[in-house]
Amino acid sequence: MKSLFIILFMTAGFAYVTLLERRVLARMQVRIGPNRAGPFGLLQPVADGVKLIFKEELIPAYADKFVFVLAPVLTVIPALIITAVVPWGPQVMLFGRPVPLYLVDLNIGVLYIVAVTSISVYGIALAGWSSNNKYATMGGLRATAQMISYELALGLAMLAPVMMAGSMSMVDVVESQRTLPFIVLQPVAFLIYFMSSLAEINRAPFDMPEAEQELTAGYHTEYSGMKFALFFMAEYIKMIAVAMIGSTLFLGGYAWPLPPEWLGGFAGPINLLAKVLVWLFVIIWLRATLPRIRYDRLMFYGWKVLFPVALVNIVITAVVIVLVGG
Amino acid sequence: MTLNDLITILPLAFLAAWGVLLLLVDLWIPANRKGLTAILAAGGLAVTLGLTLARGQHSLEAFNGMVSVDGFAVFLDVIFLGSGLAGIALAYDYLKRTHIERGEYYSLLLFTVAGMMLMTYANDLVIVFLALELLSLPLYVMAGFARLQLLSEEAALKYFLMGAFSSTFVLYGVALIFGATARTDLPGVVAAVQGGTANPVFFLVGAAMLLVGFGFKSAVMPFHMWAPDVYQGSPSSVTAFMTVGAKAAGFAALLRVFVVAFQSISADMTPILWALAALTMFGGNILAIAQSNIKRMLAYASIAQSGYMLMAFVPYGQGAVLKDTIAAMLFFLVTYSLATLGAWAVVIALEKEENKDLEIADYAGLGRKYPWLGAAMTVFMLSFTGMPLTLGFWGKFYLFSTAVEGGFTGLALVGLLTSLISAYYYLRVVVYMFMKPGEPTLTQDPWIQLTALVSAFLVVALSLFPGPLLDYASAALMLLR
Amino acid sequence: MVLNPILLMTFFPLVGAAVILFFKSEQKSAIRWTALITSLVTFGLSLWVLAAYGRQDVGIHRLWFRIAGLPIHFHMAVDGLNILMVLLTTFLTPLAVLSTWKAVEERVKGFMIFFLLLEVGMLGVFLALDLVLFYIFWEFTLIPMYFLIGLWGGERRIYAAVKFFLFTMAGSVIMLLAILYLGWNAKTFDLPALLAARDSFAAAQIPLFAAFALAFAIKVPMWPLHTWLPDAHVEAPTAGSVILAGVLLKMGAYGFLRFNLLLFPQASLQLAPWMAGLAVIGILYGAAVAYTQKDVKKLVAYSSVSHLGFVMLGIFALNAEGLSGAILQMVNHGLSTGALFLMVGFLYERRHTRLMESFGGLWKSVPVLAALALIVSLSSMGLPGLNGFVGEFTILTGAFGSAALGSPWFAGLSTLGVILAAVYLLHMMEKVFLGPITHAENRSLPDLSPRELAVILPLLVVIFWIGLYPKPFFGLIEPGVAQILAAVQSAALALH
Amino acid sequence: MPLGYYLALSAVMFVIGIVGVLVRRNALIVFMSLELMFNAANLLFVTFAAYYGTIIGQISVFFVMTVAAAEVAVGLALMVAIFRTKHSIDVDQMSSLKG
Amino acid sequence: MIEHYLPLFVILGLAVFVGVLVVVLGTIFGPKRPTERKSSPYESGMVPYGPGRRRMSVRYYLVAVLFILFDIEVIFVLPWAVTFRDLGMPGLWLMIVFLLVLEVAYVYAWKKGALEWE
Incomplete structure (x- = not known):
């Protein structure tokens, strides 16, 4: 039941994030953006979807057919399930029964996220490879290299809240932020998380794999129709996921600033969603603002700056906590 | 981890740390002065050797019994460190000459030696596995060190695939034994077996898998097929080190694990070991005859030597013979190492770039032109054969003696007859060196020749007075409980 | 200890070899003289051993080291079984060295070093009384001999050398197994201690006997294990052949005496007829094949097979006459066959061929050589008054009356061998020395030089000495024979 | 689920790995088969660790994973090296060394 | 233990369903009129040149291995x-x-240029 909700939320969220992005971008570029379909263009995503369904799907000759079809599915699955461990709130009374507002509270929640993140690389790599297209291959490779490079920093950055909370359970992490979000104590880790998560989801200014000028459309050059939609979907869902996870780990998740028990427990989700929205806005804002960075700089940045800083951050955190006895 | 733990494994800890440091230091050593790296590596080995010898043969445990340093370990460590030193001496000029000199070689070598040492310390099956990998992984890389030479790269890949394959067997065996006894430390395994809580089927299958894995590592037939290719394709200085070190380490693991933990199933193991030993002695020697490439011949010869060692191991389940089994294998390893390193030194001295001058026919005239080196090579060949007045004689004597002591006269007979076969191809090298005309040219590198001549001298001199070495081997007992 | 005559004698050649090592390869004559002097000094030392023979303290017997808890002794001593062998070795070596003066021109240094090493090995084999020590020396002799054949031999020298090595080694590896078995059963490798502990391996006497016998039979060589011998002899350089025939083959026969008979007397008694049977076949076969040879050296080589058949027959007669005859015949064969090989070598140096058809009528051109060759041949045939007669006669007497063989037929058939020997040797004499000179080259051959005479004459002296007055030699043998007889008799009692 | 299922699964994985190593000619596939074998062992460790309620097995898995990663690193590097020289990683074609 | 993960399996199933559903929808409703030009690899309208899966820079492998x-x-x-x-x-x-040991490897890789791009 809750699973279904999450999936629906994510897909719907995806749809409106696309809209959000287009609108926000338009505003920033002093345009209007899609506003015809429905009020404020709210039905635009539906129109997009219908259009995509009826588009012709091409499977290039010489492509590995099975892998070609498999890749988009494989890309979207991790995106959909990654937020399963993110808690929305402690619990609410629903139809007279207490319902905890999280799907599962894994004791290894953070590990789960790291693991699922790794899986999402497969879809992209396979998509690039199976297309049998130079741009796609190149884009897939670049995306893969970039993602795994930043995954290290990402993983290390996510460790900081875990260390603060002393648990890998997302619920525990949130609960220990009731008074103070970790961003205050761990600004470095937060920054690292923010940047590497952008790279992880191939968003600007780290959207090298899709650099139109060099690579046409990157790994999904050969995709069209609903298969293309899946990649598109995955990307935007990942945006939401990243925002949710980041909010949970660093910004206090559902537990801050409003006490989550307010409003019969619904203050929790409100806390979270508010932060996610802000986060998404920032991401889009960045896209509109920052130019794309060069690929070698990108790799350099991940390996030679973020990774060591994250590592040092971990060690300092540990030393401080052990010495202070926190 | 306590300070005591660290002190107990001090030689190993030092060596590992030195290897890591060397990797860093080497980054700032200019490419034309990599000799410095070699000297530093040799210095590290020498210090470790000193630390090892200084601690004596008393037994100590550390890390809650996961490692135990005893006379057995110390004895083998001395062999490993010695062969490491020889490996550096052989590589020093060879790498330069073949244009594959890079500082990592020496770090890798140190890591391998560290893995071998850990193997001798291991008192826990997981440690055995880790040590096995620690020694194998750098070796895979070293085997492919002559980058861009297809021969070397193929050798490395083959070695890697077969090595990893064997590792999985070891690992699966460990897992099964863990499943059978709920323990991975050797004393715990023994206790579980004696207490009757062990699952006999898992235990037996696990032991068999370990045997297969170790068999691969020490190139026991029928798990030998990687060895000739790898020994031939790897750079000779690596092969020299590998034939001694990796094989010895494989046997070290076999000894430690089987002697300590698998006494109870010796009745099941003995026939298998018997067959493996006989097959290896027979097959290795037969196949060696057909070889015309000296590296390949030495490879098969070394397979055959594994068979001899395994022969002495067959009666490991007999309490009265066990002491001799261990001592004989240790002693033989010394004799084998000396002769092998020496023989490879000669091979390396003669080898030219691009794998030239590696046919046995290329040795024609060596004995006339370079009588000392020819004499040294003859000594090694005779030592492999087991002729008297070489250390190899006492080595084989002890092995055969142990087999006879354990009542395996038939196996000893197989061993002796195959020794006879081996005499044929060993003599062929001598025939070429002394009795066929030829004009070989030699690389005049002092370290390589020193290795050859010192080995030859030791092989002969120690054969006249093997007493102290034998006593040392007999005293190198395992910490058994 | 250093002044122990046995030790000094055995290892003195090493000193000479070490000295030679310091000469340059070009200093041939210095090398030769050093080798000769060394071997002569060794001969002198062996006379000292002879003088000391019979005294208790003359041997050396101390613990060398322990392997697997089993003691290995450094035990060397001289007794009735080996004194003659030692003397034969030290006597033949300087002569052989002297014979190479002209024959070996290439790599003299290596040749002499190997030759002296070989002498050490041979002396060690005869003197060692610890099984392991014995085995070490036994195997060690292979190495210098292998190089002597392989480096300075004839055309097919490599084949011959490898065949020699592998054949001999084949026997000895099995012997090693038997030695190990003995060692683990009796907990010692020391011969006297083993003899005392004979009961501990009584059950396995026959296989043990067979294992030892195989090694020794190959060395002797007994029919049908003799095939390496003609190759080795033909290809070996003259000095090598002399030592091979004169001493190395005796090591096999000596092994039978020292180890098979003493350690396994019961098995010896049981198997005596079989061994003697093989010996008789060897006598007849060797003689028959010798007759058909065209190559003189091969003829002499096959005659060795035949002659050593007599030795084996004598040994397995297992009585006093047979044994002492066998031991004496070992010496005789060493002398006369050694001399024959020297003669062949002299001819070869002059004509560079050994085929009988290339010679003929040499009596006219080289009378001294021919006359001496006749004497040596007669000695080999067993003409009364010469050494061969004494040995063979004693053996045949022993074989006729042997209880162990139980049949006079062995001796009877062997007599045929004596006749055959006369046939093929006289056939050779006739072909080579008598008749008209058929080849022009043979007209103007130089006769024996003083050096060559110096090589051959000492041999002739001893040949005559034994032939006319063998008593001192029998005297030396007697204690050894008595020891064996005692063992055999007690075994015979135990069997019945 | 009963222990037997896990054991059977592990055994099947291991055997598939063996067959893969022995039958497949592409070094990369062989390599993946090896990984499968490693993971079969890991499964065994974890299963038994859970069964006996001891942590040894799980710690072992950590070590095994590390080792496997190191193997992957070395193996991939070797394969890349050989591919660059030879343009093939077919094990059967590696016949420069004949026996 | 296993019940604890049950929701995860449910969501995984749903995710797979969604993914497959989308693909199937596209396949059912999308027209299919492939031509040779359409199914050839896209290269900005040019005729494809050379094989699509060319050997790529060894850097990518290095990154993978380091990762x-x-x-x-x-x-x-x-x-x-x-x-x-x-x-x-x-x-x-x-x-x-x-x-620290890890950092040695890191420094090594850095110094050896494994972290440089091009």
Whole structure:
């Protein structure tokens, strides 16, 4: 039941994030953006979807057919399930029964996220490879290299809240932020998380794999129709996921600033969603603002700056906590 | 981890740390002065050797019994460190000459030696596995060190695939034994077996898998097929080190694990070991005859030597013979190492770039032109054969003696007859060196020749007075409980 | 200890070899003289051993080291079984060295070093009384001999050398197994201690006997294990052949005496007829094949097979006459066959061929050589008054009356061998020395030089000495024979 | 689920790995088969660790994973090296060394 | 234990369903009129040149290999991050030693140029 909700939320969220992005971008570029379909263009995503369904799907000759079809599915699955461990709130009374507002509270929640993140690389790599297209291959490779490079920093950055909370359970992490979000104590880790998560989801200014000028459309050059939609979907869902996870780990998740028990427990989700929205806005804002960075700089940045800083951050955190006895 | 733990494994800890440091230091050593790296590596080995010898043969445990340093370990460590030193001496000029000199070689070598040492310390099956990998992984890389030479790269890949394959067997065996006894430390395994809580089927299958894995590592037939290719394709200085070190380490693991933990199933193991030993002695020697490439011949010869060692191991389940089994294998390893390193030194001295001058026919005239080196090579060949007045004689004597002591006269007979076969191809090298005309040219590198001549001298001199070495081997007992 | 005559004698050649090592390869004559002097000094030392023979303290017997808890002794001593062998070795070596003066021109240094090493090995084999020590020396002799054949031999020298090595080694590896078995059963490798502990391996006497016998039979060589011998002899350089025939083959026969008979007397008694049977076949076969040879050296080589058949027959007669005859015949064969090989070598140096058809009528051109060759041949045939007669006669007497063989037929058939020997040797004499000179080259051959005479004459002296007055030699043998007889008799009692 | 299922699964994985190593000619596939074998062992460790309620097995898995990663690193590097020289990683074609 | 993960399997199933559904929808409703030009690899309208899967820079392999190694190190840090309070100073020291070794590899890779791009 809750699973279904999450999936629906994510897909719907995806749809409106696309809209959000287009609108926000338009505003920033002093345009209007899609506003015809429905009020404020709210039905635009539906129109997009219908259009995509009826588009012709091409499977290039010489492509590995099975892998070609498999890749988009494989890309979207991790995106959909990654937020399963993110808690929305402690619990609410629903139809007279207490319902905890999280799907599962894994004791290894953070590990789960790291693991699922790794899986999402497969879809992209396979998509690039199976297309049998130079741009796609190149884009897939670049995306893969970039993602795994930043995954290290990402993983290390996510460790900081875990260390603060002393648990890998997302619920525990949130609960220990009731008074103070970790961003205050761990600004470095937060920054690292923010940047590497952008790279992880191939968003600007780290959207090298899709650099139109060099690579046409990157790994999904050969995709069209609903298969293309899946990649598109995955990307935007990942945006939401990243925002949710980041909010949970660093910004206090559902537990801050409003006490989550307010409003019969619904203050929790409100806390979270508010932060996610802000986060998404920032991401889009960045896209509109920052130019794309060069690929070698990108790799350099991940390996030679973020990774060591994250590592040092971990060690300092540990030393401080052990010495202070926190 | 306590300070005591660290002190107990001090030689190993030092060596590992030195290897890591060397990797860093080497980054700032200019490419034309990599000799410095070699000297530093040799210095590290020498210090470790000193630390090892200084601690004596008393037994100590550390890390809650996961490692135990005893006379057995110390004895083998001395062999490993010695062969490491020889490996550096052989590589020093060879790498330069073949244009594959890079500082990592020496770090890798140190890591391998560290893995071998850990193997001798291991008192826990997981440690055995880790040590096995620690020694194998750098070796895979070293085997492919002559980058861009297809021969070397193929050798490395083959070695890697077969090595990893064997590792999985070891690992699966460990897992099964863990499943059978709920323990991975050797004393715990023994206790579980004696207490009757062990699952006999898992235990037996696990032991068999370990045997297969170790068999691969020490190139026991029928798990030998990687060895000739790898020994031939790897750079000779690596092969020299590998034939001694990796094989010895494989046997070290076999000894430690089987002697300590698998006494109870010796009745099941003995026939298998018997067959493996006989097959290896027979097959290795037969196949060696057909070889015309000296590296390949030495490879098969070394397979055959594994068979001899395994022969002495067959009666490991007999309490009265066990002491001799261990001592004989240790002693033989010394004799084998000396002769092998020496023989490879000669091979390396003669080898030219691009794998030239590696046919046995290329040795024609060596004995006339370079009588000392020819004499040294003859000594090694005779030592492999087991002729008297070489250390190899006492080595084989002890092995055969142990087999006879354990009542395996038939196996000893197989061993002796195959020794006879081996005499044929060993003599062929001598025939070429002394009795066929030829004009070989030699690389005049002092370290390589020193290795050859010192080995030859030791092989002969120690054969006249093997007493102290034998006593040392007999005293190198395992910490058994 | 250093002044122990046995030790000094055995290892003195090493000193000479070490000295030679310091000469340059070009200093041939210095090398030769050093080798000769060394071997002569060794001969002198062996006379000292002879003088000391019979005294208790003359041997050396101390613990060398322990392997697997089993003691290995450094035990060397001289007794009735080996004194003659030692003397034969030290006597033949300087002569052989002297014979190479002209024959070996290439790599003299290596040749002499190997030759002296070989002498050490041979002396060690005869003197060692610890099984392991014995085995070490036994195997060690292979190495210098292998190089002597392989480096300075004839055309097919490599084949011959490898065949020699592998054949001999084949026997000895099995012997090693038997030695190990003995060692683990009796907990010692020391011969006297083993003899005392004979009961501990009584059950396995026959296989043990067979294992030892195989090694020794190959060395002797007994029919049908003799095939390496003609190759080795033909290809070996003259000095090598002399030592091979004169001493190395005796090591096999000596092994039978020292180890098979003493350690396994019961098995010896049981198997005596079989061994003697093989010996008789060897006598007849060797003689028959010798007759058909065209190559003189091969003829002499096959005659060795035949002659050593007599030795084996004598040994397995297992009585006093047979044994002492066998031991004496070992010496005789060493002398006369050694001399024959020297003669062949002299001819070869002059004509560079050994085929009988290339010679003929040499009596006219080289009378001294021919006359001496006749004497040596007669000695080999067993003409009364010469050494061969004494040995063979004693053996045949022993074989006729042997209880162990139980049949006079062995001796009877062997007599045929004596006749055959006369046939093929006289056939050779006739072909080579008598008749008209058929080849022009043979007209103007130089006769024996003083050096060559110096090589051959000492041999002739001893040949005559034994032939006319063998008593001192029998005297030396007697204690050894008595020891064996005692063992055999007690075994015979135990069997019945 | 009963222990037997896990054991059977592990055994099947291991055997598939063996067959893969022995039958497949592409070094990369062989390599993946090896990984499968490693993971079969890991499964065994974890299963038994859970069964006996001891942590040894799980710690072992950590070590095994590390080792496997190191193997992957070395193996991939070797394969890349050989591919660059030879343009093939077919094990059967590696016949420069004949026996 | 396994029940704990049940929702995860449910959501996984749903995710797979959604993914497959989308693909199937596209296949059912999308027209199919492939032509040769359409199904040839896209190269900005040019005729495709050379094979699509060319050998790529070895850098990518290097990155992959480095990632695997360091990722595994992160795996080791993870459990420690949860329990390091209980382990106290000894645990901290061990981890620092562990990370130091890791850093040696990192410095090595850096100095060897494995982290440089082009």
